[in-house]
Amino acid sequence: MSSIAFWIIPIAGIAAVIFAIWLARDVLSRDKGPQAMQDVGGTILEGANAFIKRQYSTIGILAVVGTFVVAAIIAFVDTEEVAETPIYGVELGLLTGFAFLVGAIASMAAGIIGMSVSVRANVPTAAAARTSLVDAVQVAMRGGAVSGFLVVALSLLGVWGIFAVYETLFDDVSYAVAPFLIVGFGFGASFVALFAQLGGGIYTKAADVGADLVGKVEKGIPEDDPRNAGVVADLVGDNVGDCAGRGADLFESTAAENIGAMILGSAIFLIAQSAGWPHPEAWIFFPLVVRAFGLFATIAAFWFVRGREDEDPMNILNRGYWATTILSVVGMLIVSLVLLDTGTFQGNYDIPTWVWFFLCGVVGLVTSVAFVYITQYYTAGSWRPVKDIAEASKTGPATNIIAGTAVGFETTFVTALVIGVALITSFWLGDQAGIIAEDGRNVGGVFGTAVATMGMLMTTAYVLAMDTFGPITDNAGGIAEFSKAEGSAREITDKLDAVGNTTKALTKGFAIASASLAAFLLFQAYIDKVNVALLARDLPIMETVNLANVSVFVAAFIAAMLVFVFSALAIRAVGNAAGAIIVEVRRQFREMPGIMDYTQRPDYSRVVDITTRSALRQMIPPGVVAIVTPVAVGIILGYEAVAGLLMVGTIVGVLMATYLNNSGGAWDNAKKYIEAGNLSDDQGNVLGKGSEAHAAAVVGDTVGDPFKDTAGPSLHVLVKLLATLTLVFAPLFIR
């Protein structure tokens, strides 16, 4: 039976890939509308291809270099890490390097394919919007789902595949050891995610700022005007950040969570084995099976993405989200019941073990729902925070900025509270299950937090589909505008675009919560791994990470500082990269005088390529800081200090990202709130577009752009990178 469970993992992965292919074919075979639309779509596609080529060839080279560096370090520095197996030295280096490469390739593949489909789904969405809102929602959601399913499926198949290969290659002991060998996969994924998100985030905002500055300010032509050579770079940028960037981000979350949970599961495997519980190995691949059922739930939920023409499109998306969540609860119930079988009662209250862990999974799912709604409260126009910012805009840009900053700071309150409650509740539930290790420690609590993380991430594919829905509808709106589409096209795409803004924001909330839970898991895994290495060297194990230790305290200080400095570098990079696009767009206007009277076509791809290259150059400083700092701290201050760095880096990174994302989202929507005519002065006159209040809100929106689209999302990735990087290099830090 447990072998059925084992094979369900690849079956789910492959089913999700097939479903994604079916969705992609469905979207691509739809009506593409009039030639004008297709022309615009073609131009965006051309730009997107230029971006993908430049971006991923660079990241690919970095990944190959990374593979060799990782393999070499592990091969030659650590020759005794895994004490109980014959795997060490060069062999371990090769295995880790291989896993790193697979992780990197899978992450890149998910990004490239997902983005390729999403930049093709925009035209069918625009075409559908001419006649039907529901059709347009479905096309955009299906286009987005390709990316969502691929991310989760490739992450699942990758971890499972490496696990299956390694487990076949080595003897029985490797059941407990194999998860440690897969950590390279998570690091590979993180490595790619860092550059995909950083480079993408810098690109998207540089293109935005650069195109606006030359077009709107200098030349006085409208936004999205086809004469602006930078406008395609801007439209491509929408896909870059939210589709490719967030995809890499959540790929990393799922991979890291899988690996962290498997490492913790392998501790329980040893307990289960010696206690003679049925199918002990199930504790190790339990997280993968949970993910598999999450995929099934999401596939089924797509049937519920339907509604009436006159409905708020957010309701249609929410219907599918709730279906995913409820089906996931059912899936979690089945998997817990079948796999987490100890044969006898272990813990308190005579309640079976699986029940406690099932409840942990439910905690995770509830957390996910909570984050989706909390983010809506803070960033959507219908509630107090955004209204406050809009009101503050009446007295100018300064008060707008101050109000947005205060709102952004405030949002950390619920974030910390929900994460704290989720961790403590799931720890308590798991603790009750009573999984007692040989040394008398109850490891159920930590595993409970792992199960909560799994529960939370079951809905990842759906959330990512909603996220990519954002850039697709955003593009569809641009295409409708560009091609002067008939009918209700622009009206419907505007509605969808507003919904897309919300879904993009809530995905960030989801990504933050998952990052903090995953990092807590990986932190526990890090301790396990360090202790394996310490035992192998006959050193006393690390029982605690003691903040009262001066080196841990200093490392924690450095971790918090790293978050601030990394954010500064990311924000600064946008301005620097924007310089390149400004020069190029100006040059085209100057040297191609036919552009202004429509007789010459601007060279859109060249702008995309130049912006991409510039963004890639600008991502070097923050990228280097993110990778070098933890390694340097580890080498200088030791393994316990790194643990402090990891935890405090996670905490501060998560809260800073919350601040940056939510203040940015709230500023954006405060501007939209004013544009929609919801703000009035004391005499009741509407202060809309063109008012001073609107100008002030535009300042806030511009400030928020690099916050919410560059620095904030890059911090999600940083948090997980810290965790996977330290996990891989743990042996380096032991002196």
Next chain:
Amino acid sequence: MSSIAFWIIPIAGIAAVIFAIWLARDVLSRDKGPQAMQDVGGTILEGANAFIKRQYSTIGILAVVGTFVVAAIIAFVDTEEVAETPIYGVELGLLTGFAFLVGAIASMAAGIIGMSVSVRANVPTAAAARTSLVDAVQVAMRGGAVSGFLVVALSLLGVWGIFAVYETLFDDVSYAVAPFLIVGFGFGASFVALFAQLGGGIYTKAADVGADLVGKVEKGIPEDDPRNAGVVADLVGDNVGDCAGRGADLFESTAAENIGAMILGSAIFLIAQSAGWPHPEAWIFFPLVVRAFGLFATIAAFWFVRGREDEDPMNILNRGYWATTILSVVGMLIVSLVLLDTGTFQGNYDIPTWVWFFLCGVVGLVTSVAFVYITQYYTAGSWRPVKDIAEASKTGPATNIIAGTAVGFETTFVTALVIGVALITSFWLGDQAGIIAEDGRNVGGVFGTAVATMGMLMTTAYVLAMDTFGPITDNAGGIAEFSKAEGSAREITDKLDAVGNTTKALTKGFAIASASLAAFLLFQAYIDKVNVALLARDLPIMETVNLANVSVFVAAFIAAMLVFVFSALAIRAVGNAAGAIIVEVRRQFREMPGIMDYTQRPDYSRVVDITTRSALRQMIPPGVVAIVTPVAVGIILGYEAVAGLLMVGTIVGVLMATYLNNSGGAWDNAKKYIEAGNLSDDQGNVLGKGSEAHAAAVVGDTVGDPFKDTAGPSLHVLVKLLATLTLVFAPLFIR
């Protein structure tokens, strides 16, 4: 000999008070210039008195209530805390409450007297500025020094007095126990500091914003125009934040550092006693003697505050600062040599114990110098950061804000680095001294960090004098303007005002660094105190603060969140409080039509009083959050979690304060940089006052105001409040 050392403490304190009185008499006896100046000065004085009356009567009531609450909690909750002495229960409650009250009163007294002198020193400074720059510098510096000396002297006399009383009251054992009884003093000081800084910070910016909005924007009259009823509130505000607020802040630093170091010293006292070292009790009052020599050094240094008329006034101040630092090194050498005598070599390299600790003190003094210069680099107009912000202003307010945010984030880098290096170096040096406790632990390292903190704080009185120099010269400028003073008055006060901006900024850097070092000390003291209580209850002691423990991790999360939320509340409070002053100034313009043609005098005091009351109301939410959060976490999650909260709260609070203070300072100076005509466009035309770049820079300056004058400084206080509060209530958290 050690009794000479003991009596040197009150002698230094009293000498400093006498010197402060002499300085005050000197300043107040100087030429007050023409009647017009004295009139303006009188108006400010009247406003300041209205502020002091309202502010300190409220804080006084809070302090009395606080005394009873603290005494009651300690009396009835904890009946067995101090195991080795007969002091517990009601007696302990009374002693703690008494110490709390003395701390609160001393802090308030320092604030009230310091501010009273500084609002009287502005007129003589303006008068002196008519003829001589050096005279004006000396008057302003001496006026500021009254506050500086009183703060340090009252803190020193308070701690010493309570120690002397308690030590006389109880038997010999109390040498080791008395420091624990003084913790109430630190909490009392923190309690007052929180409200003085929060209320003052909110007041000063609300007055600034409110006065500008009605006067400049609505009525179109210039800044500092006497017809604006809010203008005096604004001038009073300068003194409130930088003199009274920062005074309370550093009073708290010195008190907390004294107590923390004495608690650590009392551990060494026990070692010294059993090892038979000479005068073991010297280890306990060593920190107080160091502070005493710091006062002597500062008094002597005032002789060096002199220079040439054509000199940069910053040089004159720096001359005194360097004199203080060098004399402090000498003082540290003498005190270490005489008091830290173990009779034999204890540690490594055959180097006497006192040498290691003397070097720790030097590390602290160097850290202090480093912070003074780092802050200048980031916030003064002559270097890259401020120039970058000014450049970014060319493309509008949004890029100005983005650049300032990036600079502010960046400044955390050196802050963390310098604090990290100082801690690790002083820990290492102290560790070499080799002070081995009964249980085999080397306690020299932690004491080394304590000595570094002492070294750093030796220059406090001088730094505070430079800080208060800021509002005095700022006021002098306003008075010169108001009274249309003849001669070079306005020119000289402008120069001094620019220097004052720098000194205000560097004091914040100094306060941050001292806050983080003091908090690290108090954290160690907290562990000591909890362990005393645990031992008394026959419970296992807390050996580590384990971040891998889920409740510690969650507490750390809450601590980081507390910093964000507290900042949000402080920032938001400014806007809310400004509402009150706006209404009142508008009312006066409306109901007193003679104001506009100078036939009626606005009721300045009423505006001050209304603003003060409003600020006091607005400080309730952040104040409550700051006090309730650590207590709630302690009661719910326990004593180890509180330790995590304390450490991570310190780290994040210090870095967030660094960001807020420095971005605010940099924005302010970017505006000044543009106003001074240093910015040009591509064609070389100067972009000065009235340009779009200047308008953008004004937005940044306005955003920075509540950052640097309300939220940032309040965070310094929060960090220390967390430390003293948890230290006092430690027994509450043990279940």
